[in-house]
Amino acid sequence: MIQHIDVHAVLRRSVSGAYTDLVTRPTGRAVREGIEQAMADASIARIDFSGVGCIDYSCADEIVAKLLRERLRVLLLSGLTDGHREAIEPVLAGHGLAVLLERADGTLEPLGPRESAEALLEDLIARRLATRTPGGDFHLTAA
Amino acid sequence: MTRLVEIPSSFDDRTFDQFAGGFAAAWADGERLLFDAHAADWASPYGLVGLLAAGQAAGSGGREKPLLTAPTASEVVSYWSRAGFFRAASELFEIHGKVPKAKPLDDSDVLLPVTAVKAAEDVHEVVSHIQQRATAILTSELGVDPKATMGFAMALSEACQNIVEHAGTGGWVAVQSYHWRRRLAKRVVVIAVADAGVGFRHSLAPTQATRFGTRWGDAAALEAALIQGVSRFRDPGRGQGLKGIRNYVSRWDGKISIRSGTARLSIVPSWDDDVPLTDGLSAFPGAQVLIIIPEQGPRKP
Numbered sequence: 001m002i003q004h005i006d007v008h009a010v011l012r013r014s015v016s017g018a019y020t021d022l023v024t025r026p027t028g029r030a031v032r033e034g035i036e037q038a039m040a041d042a043s044i045a046r047i048d049f050s051g052v053g054c055i056d057y058s059c060a061d062e063i064v065a066k067l068l069r070e071r072l073r074v075l076l077l078s079g080l081t082d083g084h085r086e087a088i089e090p091v092l093a094g095h096g097l098a099v100l101l102e103r104a105d106g107t108l109e110p111l112g113p114r115e116s117a118e119a120l121l122e123d124l125i126a127r128r129l130a131t132r133t134p135g136g137d138f139h140l141t142a143a
Numbered sequence: 144m145t146r147l148v149e150i151p152s153s154f155d156d157r158t159f160d161q162f163a164g165g166f167a168a169a170w171a172d173g174e175r176l177l178f179d180a181h182a183a184d185w186a187s188p189y190g191l192v193g194l195l196a197a198g199q200a201a202g203s204g205g206r207e208k209p210l211l212t213a214p215t216a217s218e219v220v221s222y223w224s225r226a227g228f229f230r231a232a233s234e235l236f237e238i239h240g241k242v243p244k245a246k247p248l249d250d251s252d253v254l255l256p257v258t259a260v261k262a263a264e265d266v267h268e269v270v271s272h273i274q275q276r277a278t279a280i281l282t283s284e285l286g287v288d289p290k291a292t293m294g295f296a297m298a299l300s301e302a303c304q305n306i307v308e309h310a311g312t313g314g315w316v317a318v319q320s321y322h323w324r325r326r327l328a329k330r331v332v333v334i335a336v337a338d339a340g341v342g343f344r345h346s347l348a349p350t351q352a353t354r355f356g357t358r359w360g361d362a363a364a365l366e367a368a369l370i371q372g373v374s375r376f377r378d379p380g381r382g383q384g385l386k387g388i389r390n391y392v393s394r395w396d397g398k399i400s401i402r403s404g405t406a407r408l409s410i411v412p413s414w415d416d417d418v419p420l421t422d423g424l425s426a427f428p429g430a431q432v433l434i435i436i437p438e439q440g441p442r443k444p
Contacts, residue, residue, distance in 0.1 A: 021270050023300040024263040025308065054270055054293055056300040057387040061380035083293025090387060095380065 002076065002140075003042035007063075008051035010034040020053040028062025035063070036071060043073045044129070046102065050079030060087040061094075068097050074124065075099045076140075077111070085111070092116075100124075100138075108138040145210065146172055148197070150180035154190030156400065156433050160407075162190075164425040166197050176201045177210040181240065184219055188317035188335035189433050191228045191257055195315050198235035200339040200428040213240030227256025231315055254280060254318040254332065261313035266303045269316060270296050277332070280320045284330050286439035287395060294391045295332075295436065301384030302336045302432050309375065310340025310429060327414055327437060334434040342429055343368050343403040346375050361404030362422040369401060369408055388434065395436050403430040412437075 011022060014030040022031065039045055045067070049055070068075055077099050080088070085101075089111055092098060098112030098120040108130060110117030121138060124130035130138050146169035151158035169176055178194065178201075180186075186194075201209040211232060214220045223229060224243050232238060254276045258269055274296050281287040281295055299318065306314035320332045343364040351367050352359045367373040369389060374381035389410055392399045398417070400409035406422045414437065 015267075019267050019271065021267060021274075021296075021300075023270050023296075024266050024304055026263045027267070054274065054296040054300070056270075056297040056304075057383040058301065058304060061383055065380050081293070082290040086291070086294050086391075087297055087387070090390065091380070091383060094383060 001042065001044075003039045003045045005035050005038055005045055005047045006051075007031065007035070007047055007049050010038065011052065020051065022052055022055040022059040022063070024056070025058045025062055028059035031059070032063045032066055035067065039071070044076070045072055045074075046076040046078060048079045049077065049081075049084055052079075052084065055084050055087040057087050057091060060091040064088055064099065065091050065095050065097060068099065069095065074120070074129070076102050076108075078102045102140070106139055108140065144174050145177045146170075146174045148176055148178050150178060150183050150186075150194065151190075152182050153185045154180075154183055154194070155185075155187035156189045159189065159193055159402070159431070160424055162193070162197075163427040166201075166427065167425040170201060173206070175207040175209065177212070178236065179212050181212045181215045183214040184216060186219075186223065186228075188226070188257075188319045188333050189337070189431065191223065191226060192315040192317055192335045192337035193427075193431050195228075195231055195235060195257070196337040196339040196429055196431065197427075198232065199312070202235055203339070208235070208237050211236035211238050213238060213242050215240065225256070226253055226317060226319070227258065231257045231259060252320050254320055255316065257315050257317045259313055260303045260306045260316055260336075260338075263304075263307055266300055266307065269303055270300050273299055273318060277318070280332060281436070284320065284438065285332060285436065287436065291391075291395065294394075298388045298391050298434060299334055301388055302334060302434065304384060305430065305432070306336065306338045306340070309343075309346045310338040312338060312340040312429070314338025314340065314429070323437075329438040331438065332436045334432070336432040337429065338431075339429040343401070347373065350375055350377065360422070361406035362408065362420060365401055365403055365406055365408035366420075369399070369410070392434060392436070395439065397434065397436040399435075400433045401430060402427065 014034040092112035098116035101109040148165045148169050229242050278292040281292045282289045316336045318334050323331050344361045347364045355363045369385050372382040372386040396412050398412050405424045405426050408420050409417050411417045
């Protein structure tokens with residue numbers, strides 16, 4: 001079972017005011033704690049960034065990197081803009097971590113250093129959580 | 144007795160060290176300071192937020208509130224007012240001279256007026272405010288790829304967070320766009336951030352001083368933070384902010400310069416003749432950050 005998390009909704013619940021940006025360490029920490037509460041015992045989560053404005057490096061580190069280092073085995077990200085990726089990819093590179101970007105058509109794109117990304121995909125395939133299509137794309141087998 | 148600190152007539156990052164020298168000499172005496180800007184004919188965002196940092200330091204430790212004589216030229220004092228300087232300065236200085244009331248912001252060059260940064264909420268406000276205006280300027284006037292405009296907000300956020308996380312006091316940020324005719328013959332967007340807090344050396348000393356040994360000082364602290372991505376926090380994810388700003392600035396052929404204590408470290412693009420590291424400057428409290436993103440493409444005549 002993959003836990004679906006709407007980050008924008010968590011942001012609105014976690015931080016006072018009507019902010020749409022994921023900026024500053026305290027905000028990142030509050031949102032990560034909100035996500036952790038919502039996840040219960042899940043080890044795989046799909047985190048949807050739709051509706052989120054700007055993400056800075058501090059928030060990318062507090063949310064994405066810390067969830068992966070301390071809580072989750074697999075993190076699927078959806079609703080990412082190019083701007084969001086600008087913050088998240090350097091953070092992943094800095095920690096040697098990988099996540100999966102789930103595109104609108106359901107295909108998966110690994111983000112992070114190549115070795116980590118390949119290892120993540122191999123792990124998912126070995127656990128039958130993802131498959132490779134004849135065209136070379138990766139899809140989830142579980143929703 | 145009151146000691147005079149002259150504001151350079153053209154007050155920007157290039158004349159800041161001259162100002163800092165005058166400030167350091169006057170401040171050392173413990174007397175009340177008078178910042179004299181009556182002859183100022185121009186000030187960059189860096190000059191304005193740096194002056195506020197000086198005012199904050201001058202009035203600290205139970206000292207009498209410093210004096211400030213406003214520029215006498217009406218267009219200069221009007222610009223300082225539109226840029227939000229006097230609103231912030233009124234808390235720090237006893238201001239003398241005619242100061243016009245700040246009008247609502249319709250100045251397209253002032254992307255963010257001088258804004259106080261004390262807490263994480265202030266950073267949220269700054270980022271929210273800047274995005275729409277900066278995106279328009281960056282894409283239409285500077286030719287920056289629209290996809291990269293988010294990076295500008297990230298850089299601004301991280302620069303402001305340095306105050307919240309490390310300065311131990313509040314600071315100020317200002318963002319402006321203007322045409323740099325003499326220096327670059329291009330439009331630029333400038334982020335200036337300043338505080339009068341503890342500075343990089345003090346902030347990093349507990350974790351870095353031993354590693355650097357006899358080299359430890361303001362210059363080494365700036366090198367650790369900006370080049371090596373070191374933070375005072377032991378969390379491995381810390382220190383990404385300045386590194387991220389450096390990468391963003393490099394990608395867009397921009398400049399970042401940080402002055403703290405007696406040193407200034409810059410990532411210098413090909414269009415600028417600044418030196419990467421200057422040490423042995425006049426001591427100035429806190430940290431002052433300058434980020435410049437130039438118009439993309441060849442210089443215009």
